[in-house]
Amino acid sequence: PYKPVPITLPPGLNDPSFESFRKQLAEIAKNKDRAALARLVAPNFFWVPEDKDLADKQKSAIDNLSKALGLDGTDGFGWEALAAYANEGTVMADPQRKGVFCAPAEPNFDDRAADELANATHTDAADWAFPTRDGIEVRAAAKQDAAVVDKLGLYLVRVLPDDSPANAVLATFAKVLTAAGKVGYVPIDTILPIGGEQLCYLKDGSAWKIAGFLGGDSADRRAEEFGVVDADRSDQCGDRLHDICRVQPPTH
16 A cells, blocks of 8 residues: 555636547547648747757658657557547646647656655656546456446556566556555556657647657657567557557566
């Protein structure tokens, strides 16, 4: 068991035009329509994996977005990532770029309490996630019809490594430890990583555009969500919003 660190979930953006934009983006991702997507990317698109903007200003914005998300890969994970971002309604203002909003938004929580929790459990940020809503059912096995052993409250949740063959192939559930000490599974799209990758937007007049991407790495390596993606096998994992690709589980 561990002492829960309460979180406050971020609100959605109260802008009907943003909802329409997200629906349009979801349809484009579904159809893998690169030409339509190109019209929704801001000309000064940025791509910042860590500190440096890797966007090649000699190339088009859509070329840079495609490289950042891996849209040109044969596995289709880049388009799945785009669809997942389109489905994310919460955004947060980018403190470094005026008028830019990034999704998904981070929840509010007490940083000091989170640090104390990490120290007490000998973990780091990569071992923790937050639920997307209150009351998510934790099941005894990675199956929708498995017995419910606990429910997640609005607090930081410990994510455990899961190197089971089934999860390595499907990756539809995440293995978690609840504050009450119960080990179980939740659907992978019901939790999000702390400090995960974000797709950013800006409003150009009355129209929304994709402004940039915070995350990723080079074309040969993807960011390691939850610290469990093996960089050498990133093509199999991709950088989907909710992807906890456990080809290389953490040792801690």
